[in-house]
Amino acid sequence: MKRLEHCTGIHVSPDVRKCCELNQIPILLTQLASEESVVRLHALGKIVDQIGIVQMQLCRAEQFSELLDRLGLLLQNLLSKEAEFAFAIIELLSTQRFDMIADERNKLDLLFKQKQLGQLMKDAFLNEQTPAIIKESTAFSISEWEIIDDEDDQCFKQILDFLLEKLRNEEERLLIQPYDIENEIKRNKYGFRTLDAILDALCVYGIQNQFQEAVANRGGIDIGRRYLNHQSLRIQISSTFLFGIIGNQEIGAAYRLNNDCLSIMNDIISPPSVKVVTPPHLLHISPHNHISNLHSGWIDSAQMCVNCDLMPSSTPTHNSFDMEYQDDEILQQSLWTIYDLLKKINEFLNEEKEEKTQKKLENEEADVSVQCEECRQMVSFGRFILHMKTHDALVDIHYESDVVNEDINNVNEGESDNPKIAQKRVLEDFEEEGLFEITQSQIYQEKLNKMHAARAIYRVTLNNHKYK
Missing domain, CATH: 1.25.10 (Leucine-rich Repeat Variant)
Incomplete structure (x- = not known):
């Protein structure tokens, strides 16, 4: 073979x-x-x-x-x-x-x-x-x-x-x-x-941690945002990495606080569209000559596949097809970029959830009162956390509540600043473009970096999101 x-x-x-x-x-x-x-x-x-x-x-x-x-x-x-x-x-x-x-x-x-x-x-x-x-x-x-x-x-x-x-x-x-x-x-x-x-x-x-602060201080994030929808694909890629500095937990904090990043992302992510492509050569190929669902446009005279631009190697092998991609590194980086995008959206969701929980806990009234050990004042249980902050205590407290996650399919599309809308659109885009199938094909790759990237995408998608 x-x-x-x-x-x-x-x-x-x-x-x-x-x-x-x-x-x-x-x-x-x-x-x-x-x-x-x-x-x-x-x-x-x-x-x-x-x-x-x-x-x-x-x-x-x-x-x-x-x-x-x-x-x-x-x-x-x-x-x-x-x-x-x-x-x-x-x-x-x-x-x-x-x-x-x-x-x-x-x-x-x-x-x-x-x-x-x-x-x-x-x-x-x-x-x-x-x-x-x-x-x-x-x-x-x-x-x-x-x-x-x-x-x-x-x-x-x-x-x-x-x-x-x-x-x-x-x-x-x-x-x-x-x-x-x-x-x-x-x-x-x-x-x-x-x-x-x-x-x-x-x-x-902009993509190296040791330089990101200097780039951000000179307006690098705004420069990236300015060119996100540029006609040049190369410029789109460069600007995406510059704008991506907002993902840095410390350096991007001020920008995230002062800008509606979710609305920006929603404006950039275009609605999914279906494109039906008909290959010019619909040749039947025996299962013995190609992998399932691959090389559907194989041309014997050219010894190439019009769909994937593959050609037979001069080096024979006896057991299996060994796929070597020229753009192997681009695929690997793309997988990690997809993972990073899903992870950032999940972080936005968690931040929103924690913020809602914080407001609920700090403003909720209750009939039970407790005594503050700092000032001996009796405080209602629902406002105890807010009171303790006046004594510089519990400043870095992390808020959690047992709230059932809302199904992203039931979210109102009109809420443009809702992080669940951004999540839903991204997942829909991935499904429409077949990116999950591409990711799945990389899970059992011999190259560990691609394998880890593919598995990371599935973890953040299947474990942290409700996707149907």
Whole structure:
């Protein structure tokens, strides 16, 4: 039986001499040694093209080793045109590398660190003589390569303020010329669009706990909220992570207190819609040739499935299908994002329940009175807790009551600020889009992280919510 896979990069030879991708890079690197500036600049331009159009999932980290060495040398002279190209290549590679398979991307990150290119870029950013175009490129690269480890880094606050200033300038430009996803110019010909690049760089800091407070203090949450419904999917993802800072128990507390986050979430989550998709090829496939309910659009002549873009592997197996996904990490992150969303909604429900219980306990009147040991005053039992707070006692008390949870199917849809409505809509969306079935398929994965994420979703859904 043949194995079906989605990522061809996994089976590319580890021997870089046998890799077809980037085969022009060694020749171009020799041209960088030319004494003629025109030849060197032409070679650097061709390297930008090579990295911009290459299938990164087929590349190996070792293929970039010599290139990084040469770029490190070019970074020394910040005023040269070659240095401008070198910084542009590093910036382009910082985003293109995410298309590599995980193992090779990690190796490339290690190579980048070992060659100390991060420190060279930090020095360039802090250098007052650095040209503006290089300073801008280094700000994006330092962010995307995740060179800064903590908030005390000398570059961190300067880069964060630099990115926010770039965002303000870009927003002013977009007031005159609105964002056009088809015609917006990409950085370095093949990279991100300017607004995408700025928000993606801010997102890098917004998803790391050690930087979230600094991002939030500079309006990062509001920036995220502003772009939640943007036409660019990349911007939507970046803004979601920035807005997600409200989930931080301490940092997001003030924002949650002063804003109706549930209404914001309800506005973002669109009503579920049913889309019927008819595949162009309805071929019957024997159960012996495919997994149940999979590969319904298999085309023998192309040896591919039009529904899932799977092709037979050159590596045979004798026992089962082994599915390898190119977007494996994206799926894994998506599962954890779904879990986090369900968990946050559940926390909102618990907070609302505790608040109602607190009001009930602190305002309820009763015929029984008890004596306060602090002031010896007789207080009605129903107001005893509220009275004790006047003595700075029971300040951090946790309120619970044996209240039967309301069935989410019986909640009034008109209550837009009701957390149960948000919960109901999310669960309906998940069911309509088949996300529970996708999650179920990951429960018995060999990869532990995906398995744990899938099981976490089921725990928070089935154990904490009443879902029918």
